[in-house]
Amino acid sequence: MTGALQKSEDGFHFSISPRAQQLVLKVVDTWGSWFEHPYMKALFEGSLDEEQFLYALQQEQLLLHGHLEAASLLLTRKQDLEEWDMFQQGLAWVRQQVELEDEPALIAPETLAYRNFLFTVAFKEQPITGLLVWIVHIWLRAEVAHFVARRMPEIDEEHPYFSWLRAGRMVNVTAFLDAIMERIDQEEAGEKVDAHVDMLFARSVCYEWRLLEQAWKQMHWNCPDLS
Numbered sequence: 001m002t003g004a005l006q007k008s009e010d011g012f013h014f015s016i017s018p019r020a021q022q023l024v025l026k027v028v029d030t031w032g033s034w035f036e037h038p039y040m041k042a043l044f045e046g047s048l049d050e051e052q053f054l055y056a057l058q059q060e061q062l063l064l065h066g067h068l069e070a071a072s073l074l075l076t077r078k079q080d081l082e083e084w085d086m087f088q089q090g091l092a093w094v095r096q097q098v099e100l101e102d103e104p105a106l107i108a109p110e111t112l113a114y115r116n117f118l119f120t121v122a123f124k125e126q127p128i129t130g131l132l133v134w135i136v137h138i139w140l141r142a143e144v145a146h147f148v149a150r151r152m153p154e155i156d157e158e159h160p161y162f163s164w165l166r167a168g169r170m171v172n173v174t175a176f177l178d179a180i181m182e183r184i185d186q187e188e189a190g191e192k193v194d195a196h197v198d199m200l201f202a203r204s205v206c207y208e209w210r211l212l213e214q215a216w217k218q219m220h221w222n223c224p225d226l227s
Helices: 018-025 029-034 038-045 050-077 079-083 083-097 110-123 129-135 136-151 160-168 173-187 191-217
Strands: none
Touching: 018 029, 018 191, 029 038, 029 079, 029 083, 029 110, 029 136, 029 191, 038 050, 038 160, 038 191, 050 083, 050 110, 050 129, 050 136, 050 191, 079 083, 079 173, 083 136, 110 191, 129 173, 129 191, 136 160, 136 191, 173 191
């Protein structure tokens, strides 16, 4: 299972295939800064404003609905994914996190941009590449849970965000990622393909950071109220 992607004296806090390691090393600065973002720091400390947390949860719900729709599109393009246990494991985790609301929140700009990116990749790229982009959000949630377990082993169950911080540990992201990279290496080859995959993965990681900025500032559409 992975840990936060930050260099340490004994190497990296994860164990993944060389190809996957090559991929994540190119975004390690962005990934590491994700854990240093003011939103995450306040979340870990328990000082995060409840309105900011609820805003982030609402936007995550909307994003995860996008993940379900992108997964449906990937399944129509690559039906053997239905028989891939690792994909079903990730999909089950997403479904568990989604809470259907009668009146969902208004989707914010960065959430909409990220969802559109997921749809575009799922529709236009090779399905296995789309799956790599699809897993980034799940991977980061697992990273948070393991970051907390490693850095905050004595976290109090009375911590206001204890349940959220602990969520995600059941997804075997390392095995999932390694299997995806193995399939990419089998189905696609060449330096151009590698560079393109790297770019898509980096964009997805960037969107994750932008979601934190959005939650920290509680961004909304800058338009007049027409009601």
